[in-house]
Amino acid sequence: MTDIIIQGINGRMGKVLCDLIAQRDDCRIVGGVDVSAQSGPIPVAASLEELNVKADVIIDFSTPEATKSMLRYCQGTGTACVMCTTGLDEECSELIQQTTEKAPVFKSANMSMGINLLAELAQKAAQALGMDYDIEIIEKHHHNKVDAPSGTALLLADEINKATGNRYRYVYDRHSVRQKRDPHELGLHAIRGGSIVGDHEILFCGPDEVITLSHSAGSRAVFANGAINAAVFLTSQKNGLYDMKDLMRSLL
Ligand SMILES: NC(=O)C1=CN([C@@H]2O[C@H](COP(=O)(O)OP(=O)(O)OC[C@H]3O[C@@H](n4cnc5c(N)ncnc54)[C@H](OP(=O)(O)O)[C@@H]3O)[C@@H](O)[C@H]2O)C=CC1
Numbered sequence: 001m002t003d004i005i006i007q008g009i010n011g012r013m014g015k016v017l018c019d020l021i022a023q024r025d026d027c028r029i030v031g032g033v034d035v036s037a038q039s040g041p042i043p044v045a046a047s048l049e050e051l052n053v054k055a056d057v058i059i060d061f062s063t064p065e066a067t068k069s070m071l072r073y074c075q076g077t078g079t080a081c082v083m084c085t086t087g088l089d090e091e092c093s094e095l096i097q098q099t100t101e102k103a104p105v106f107k108s109a110n111m112s113m114g115i116n117l118l119a120e121l122a123q124k125a126a127q128a129l130g131m132d133y134d135i136e137i138i139e140k141h142h143h144n145k146v147d148a149p150s151g152t153a154l155l156l157a158d159e160i161n162k163a164t165g166n167r168y169r170y171v172y173d174r175h176s177v178r179q180k181r182d183p184h185e186l187g188l189h190a191i192r193g194g195s196i197v198g199d200h201e202i203l204f205c206g207p208d209e210v211i212t213l214s215h216s217a218g219s220r221a222v223f224a225n226g227a228i229n230a231a232v233f234l235t236s237q238k239n240g241l242y243d244m245k246d247l248m249r250s251l252l
């Protein structure tokens with residue numbers, strides 16, 4: 001039985017996690033962290049220190065500041081964590097590095113299997129098509145999302161760059177750009193509206209043709225299930241950094 005704390009338990013993802021974990025018999029929620037602590041069967045506090053509950057893994061869908069607090073807590077206690085929050089900064093990258101020496105850390109800007117397959121397909125397409133095809137990524141999310149571009153759009157861009165010898169530099173939204181497109185640009189564009197869960201398109205625009213690879217999340221369950229599976233996976237891992245590729249390999 002994997003004991004889990006959810007950071008951001010009252011948020012959109014936190015609520016879906018609670019529903020899905022209740023249906024499983026290999027894990028349970030032993031506590032939650034959120035701004036507004038609520039009274040209920042699960043203890044919830046404003047910080048991990050205040051919660052003072054031991055768990056095997058913390059799943060984090062919150063804010064970048066809260067993620068940093070969690071990493072410091074995991075460094076001190078050796079607790080494993082699944083990092084799902086996006087919009088993280090350079091300070092967070094350093095904290096992640098330090099934390100992986102003290103605890104198992106799982107990080108992915110997108111916990112769905114589909115996006116991680118899409119990243120592999122995009123790498124293959126970029127390698128096969130070469131510089132004659134301009135790459136543009138369009139992401140669409142609900143109107144409550146605060147960070148842009150999405151962590152997933154950046155993940156896809158980074159994976160493409162990794163597979164092509166870092167040949168691209170990122171251009172965001174092209175607002176006020178007054179020059180023609182350079183072949184080394186990779187465009188990232190964010191759309192925010194309504195209740196869109198998360199759509200990502202990668203366009204390879206070539207001479208007289210466009211190839212589009214896309215993924216559309218039908219519900220938040222795809223992310224929540226990935227995060228729960230990652231939490232269970234982490235309980236048998238050594239200190240270090242893990243991502244969806246490690247989880248997918250373990251399920252084969
Ligand atoms: N990796 C992935 O697959 C996915 C990642 N995400 C990312 O997860 C994050 C959360 O998304 P979502 O659930 O939609 O966002 P929400 O805003 O709905 O939920 C975040 C929750 O965290 C709470 N919170 C704010 N500050 C703290 C704090 N210091 N400590 C603990 N909790 C805090 C918020 O409280 P309050 O509202 O009162 O501020 C809110 O309840 C985002 O960065 C999003 O991009 C989302 C989906 C999938």
Ligand SMILES: O=C(O)C1=N[C@H](C(=O)O)C[C@H](O)C1
Pocket residue numbers: 086109110141145149150151152153197198199
């Ligand atoms: O905020 C969201 O909702 C989502 N955020 C993640 C991101 O920034 O990529 C993943 C998913 O697309 C939903």
